Amino acid sequence: MRREGLKRLCLGAAFAVVAVLGSTSEMLAQSKELIPVKLRLDWVWQSPQSIWTLAAERGYFREEGLEVTIDRGFGGMENAAALASGNYDFLFGGADTAILFNAKSPDIKLKSVMMIYDAYLGTVITRKGNGITKPKDLEGKTIGAPLTTGGRTMFPAFAKANGIDEKKINWETISIQLQDPQFVQGKFDAVASFVTTSLLNLQQLGMKRDQLTILNFADYGVDLYGSGVLVRADFAEKKPEVVEKFLRATVRGLKAMMASKAEAIATLQKRDPMLDVKTEIDRLDLMIEMTLKRPSVEKFGVSYVDPARLQRSIDTLVSVFEISPAPKPEDVYTDKFLPPQADRMLKF
Numbered sequence: 001m002r003r004e005g006l007k008r009l010c011l012g013a014a015f016a017v018v019a020v021l022g023s024t025s026e027m028l029a030q031s032k033e034l035i036p037v038k039l040r041l042d043w044v045w046q047s048p049q050s051i052w053t054l055a056a057e058r059g060y061f062r063e064e065g066l067e068v069t070i071d072r073g074f075g076g077m078e079n080a081a082a083l084a085s086g087n088y089d090f091l092f093g094g095a096d097t098a099i100l101f102n103a104k105s106p107d108i109k110l111k112s113v114m115m116i117y118d119a120y121l122g123t124v125i126t127r128k129g130n131g132i133t134k135p136k137d138l139e140g141k142t143i144g145a146p147l148t149t150g151g152r153t154m155f156p157a158f159a160k161a162n163g164i165d166e167k168k169i170n171w172e173t174i175s176i177q178l179q180d181p182q183f184v185q186g187k188f189d190a191v192a193s194f195v196t197t198s199l200l201n202l203q204q205l206g207m208k209r210d211q212l213t214i215l216n217f218a219d220y221g222v223d224l225y226g227s228g229v230l231v232r233a234d235f236a237e238k239k240p241e242v243v244e245k246f247l248r249a250t251v252r253g254l255k256a257m258m259a260s261k262a263e264a265i266a267t268l269q270k271r272d273p274m275l276d277v278k279t280e281i282d283r284l285d286l287m288i289e290m291t292l293k294r295p296s297v298e299k300f301g302v303s304y305v306d307p308a309r310l311q312r313s314i315d316t317l318v319s320v321f322e323i324s325p326a327p328k329p330e331d332v333y334t335d336k337f338l339p340p341q342a343d344r345m346l347k348f
Helices: 002-033 047-057 076-084 095-104 155-161 176-184 195-204 233-238 240-259 261-269 277-292 295-300 307-321
Strands: 035-040 066-071 090-094 110-115 122-127 142-145 170-173 190-194 212-216 227-232
Touching: 035 076, 035 240, 047 066, 047 240, 047 261, 047 277, 066 240, 076 090, 076 095, 076 110, 076 227, 090 095, 095 110, 095 227, 095 307, 110 233, 110 240, 122 155, 122 195, 142 176, 155 307, 176 190, 176 195, 190 195, 195 212, 195 277, 227 233, 227 240, 233 240, 240 261, 240 277, 261 277
Parallel strands: 035 066, 035 090, 142 170, 142 190
Antiparallel strands: 090 227, 110 227, 122 190, 122 212
């Protein structure tokens, strides 16, 4: 009986080892089958970008067969160049970035395949009581901003829409790390930025919202679509299934982020431990309020693009930046890689 029991025990252990080895081999095989892709974000680690860090942590990309590397960005044309070079497969950036880059690139073209922000977040923020109450009042004043921030890149469109003489604007070029602290110290009159960046930074530095005048571009005649997912046009043509997989995981990440904000921000803290949870939740709420909780998104889902509005956006950029030839809407954006509309409806 003892021999039989020992025999059964040994056989059971052997089967267990085989099962474990088989499972490990299967996992390794699956891992080898994952398609590696790289995503570059628009800017420093901030809560709206947790769409992708949360999607990665929850395994949404791996379920699509993708192994995604996520890096922070550095703004504007530098991000576009990184995507165009082939160092990245996807970029979180604005359709305006693609248009401006394409105007100077005869061979490599960038295209938006998902529009996440239904409004452009560019802004100029100044103190109340300094004589700046409307855009025209910025003439003769000094604005601090990095060269690559969205608020500075698209300032010419803001200026044209509001009759500002750009020659009368004094720019103080400064790093993103110093921009808001030095504004608080009184080094310049205003900052040009994304409102979700500077407004929350200034509040964290002790300035209250009622102490500030906020000139959001979207409120002053700049009706542009905002940031979304950009790819190289040739990449999308050669690997449409990869783009589709990436966007399915992105939509899932967006929904998960909105439903589980603290968890989403925790995935960012692994990359930047200095992030403050309350500030980042406030930043995320502001982004949702300004770019997602809008009539067109509520009615048609995220990444609904109205053709007439897109054409107006293109016309604005063509006029302001003297782009020739003018791109066609289909050169700028396509919805053919998106999940079905029903899957893109959001809960607020």
